[in-house]
Amino acid sequence: MNLLITGGAGYVGSHCTKRAVAAGHKCVVFDNLKSGHKEFVRWGPLIHADIRDTSAIRRALSEYNIDAVMHFAALAYVGESVDQPASYYDVNVNGTRVLLDAMVATNVKQLVFSSSCAIYGQPEIIPISEESTPLPINPYGFTKFACERMISDYSLAYGLHSVCLRYFNAAGADPDCEIGEDHDPETHLIPLVLDTALRRRNSVAVFGDDYATADGTAVRDYVHVADLADAHTAALSYLENGGDSVVMNLGTGCGISVNELILKSQNITGRAIHSVRSPRRTGDPAELIAKPGLAKDLIGWEPRRSNLEVMLADAWAWHIKRFA
Ligand SMILES: NC(=O)c1ccc[n+]([C@@H]2O[C@H](COP(=O)([O-])OP(=O)(O)OC[C@H]3O[C@@H](n4cnc5c(N)ncnc54)[C@H](O)[C@@H]3O)[C@@H](O)[C@H]2O)c1
Secondary structure (H helix, E strand, O other): OEEEEEOOOOHHHHHHHHHHHHOOOEEEEEEOOOOOOHHHOOOOOEEEOOOOOHHHHHHHHHHOOOOEEEEOOOOOOHHHHHHOHHHHHHHHHHHHHHHHHHHHHHOOOEEEEEEEHHHHOOOOOOOEOOOOOOOOOOHHHHHHHHHHHHHHHHHHHHOOEEEEEEEOEEEOOOOOOOOOOOOOOOOOHHHHHHHHHOOOOOOEEEEOOOOOOOOOOOEEOEEEHHHHHHHHHHHHHHHHOOOOOEEEEEOOOOOEEHHHHHHHHHHHHOOOOOEEEEOOOOOOOOEEOEOOHHHHHHHOOOOOOOOHHHHHHHHHHHHHHHHO
16 A cells, blocks of 8 residues: 555654555655654655645645555644643644545545553553543643544544554664664653663653552553554554454553663663652553553454563664664
8 A cells, every 4th residue: 555654754653664664565754853853764755744734735645646644743742732732732633634634635545543542541440441431631632532533523424444543652662773762852761761871861760659559650551662563554454454443552451660660671781770769740640551452353463572671672772873
């Protein structure tokens, strides 16, 4: 298929592009490079444009004869979304609307969308199934939920077929070390820990050590970015084979605590990693762990690289190459 990859210069989008090309698809990346990297666009041409630009999106869809879209482009910082909700609603929600309208206008019917476990907010039941009521607690989560609703409404009204993938914590890097994670500012735990190992920062903050978890620190479900990439390609095949529109979790079902992650990082890197106890952050739940069965049942997805050692080893190899 000919694929348009919005946000394909970013962390998850670039890995998914590489994987989709390996599966035989042709990819065109559409990205304004707000947080993406030109050098991550290696498996197809780059259209340097904004998803809110109706004519640029329409032109891309028709000029490249696009069959399906993978939509990653978004603003994705929770804290920033609290301070600047207008930008988040504009890029994430309005940008998605512009994209969907362009797809309807050019008769492109298949969409894989990057959603997030942020739509669940602070769920009471762990592991979290797709049936849990979405109750976001920040603007970022609300924008993702609004996009899911919009996609569902467009599916009903205009015959769009979509898979919304609710990722838990993306982690790791390309096993071939060609691309990886590079956000500025960085807010994700693994790169922050590895930055500390590399002495690019003095310490890593541990937000809360009095949660009701085994070691008192917060527990999250980390999923290797290469496994996310596999899931996107599998989701496309599902749509190609006539699958109904669906929403599914992408997580492993296993939780890893902040302390566990820091300790394991010391083993993998062979370096001391200085951590500093800090107060809990508002809105940070004790545990976020996916119930992962639906993705296995519907698209045959099973994570292959999402164990902590492999994720850290892949991330560390990339981190040294990029930043040391
Ligand atoms: N990384 C995670 O752990 C995680 C978890 C859940 C969901 N997600 C979602 O996955 C997607 C990708 O996340 P990521 O971590 O790769 O982020 P990223 O910032 O690395 O990638 C986002 C890409 O979108 C591009 N972009 C942003 N605004 C744009 C616009 N207006 N027009 C065109 N391009 C634009 C950026 O330049 C960047 O290349 C996002 O939608 C994010 O919400 C990520």
